[in-house]
Amino acid sequence: MTHEVVVDAERAIGRIHPEVYGHFVEHLGHCIYDGIWVGEDSPIANERGIRRDVVGALRGVRPPVIRWPGGCFADDYHWRDGVGPRAERPRRVNAHWGGVVETNRFGTQEFMDLCRQVGARPYVCGNVGSGSPAEMRDWLEYMNFAGDSTLAALRARNGHAGPFGVTMFGVGNENWGCGGNMTPEQYAGEVRRFATYLHDFGAGGLRRIACGPSGDDPSWTRGFFEALAGLPDGPSKLGLIQGFGLHYYCGTAGTATEYTDDQWYELLERALRVEGVVARHRAMMDEFDPDRRIGLVVDEWGAWHPVTPGTHPRFLRQQNTVRDGLVAALTLDAFNRQADKVVMANIAQTVNVLQALVLTEAERMLTTPTYHVYAMYAPHQGAESLATEVATDRIGFGLPGGGRGSVPRLAGSCSRTAGGLTLSLVNTHAGEPAEVAVRLGRGGAPRPASWRVLTAEDIHAHNTFDEPARVVPVDAEPTAPTLRLPPASINVLTYV
């Protein structure tokens, strides 16, 4: 069977916000400490304490934005702990993530330095759960005010005369859980109070991003928006926020590195569900906010496997196989197809935690299949998403409870820049290639200008410190009128 992909250049969906290819780093396990921050005196090569190898790798995926400091850590974090001379910073207990001592060596100025070194914009998440509006407001003044205030002078004394220009700010994290265990109505009340004091302090427009649901939870979204909109008879305060951040973890099936063919498909199917989650929550938001002044953000997403055996259970370290590469590709394609609905997305997390792009161990570093997908998909950033019809069949698989599920054999997305088209296509079949004809509009099936493929002979393949290049993208020879996509593969084609 030949599968058909038809790109409709007449039907533009919208611009793919570069921030959809965003990142997330939390004070969790070895994400920040060892993964990013090693300190200026470390034998590991660093620039002002930040690992050079990790910065070099991240620059390769053109990170548009990084979210920090959490996650659950954010609502237990007090920003003043992380500014000023490092030797004088307090030591606190990281209660969420293993009860380890947080030295606060990495704080606001170090995070801003990381952003500068990799070329990303900062997205800072504030503390609603255990913090106060005054503390949150002061953090923004500290980061953004250019004039002669005490907090701006403090920033200058800490080495930064100029403001950091933070324009993306989270009003808490998972406030239905670790961020205060609130009801949506309670949280909407907190947002009304906190957001009142969240000024941009001259940064030029602050996007206050409220906490959205855990996955597909309509009661949180509806309850929050009804309360913020003042229904049934109060004043609407929708204008206080500019973003709403849902979290979608597709979970696991098997373990990070051990799974059957059925579990391979099970995880891919759950990854694909993100598209419905986005569409449903945006539709609900549209009832309150039809002009889409409040952007839908997916500020945590990814696969969540059991931790690597022998590692700390609260450090959430996991390997990353070609299956995770497909999870990333299918998710990013879904976001591209929903370019009119998603304004930012942040994979969880960038280094050493959950679906990481980079793993480190002492002085060694490797890039994962997920990393390679971000590198391959980078041309989609900021491009115009085009409607792309994929005519394919579905692959059936067995579910743990005895039922059956299915996934499309082929999925993808296409975007356009002045330089031409970028088409990404995933063959989800664990063992069979897919013969595909790609048509651009009603025309024929031209030969692509380039074709880059990420795959592996074994669906469990992953990169290790001893074999860091087992799963890496390679160039394939473009063919026409059909392309034979290898089994379990991610393909990026360009047309000029």
Ligand code: AHR
């Ligand atoms: O990414 C790990 C954790 O997952 C985050 O801290 C939290 O927001 C989510 O539950």
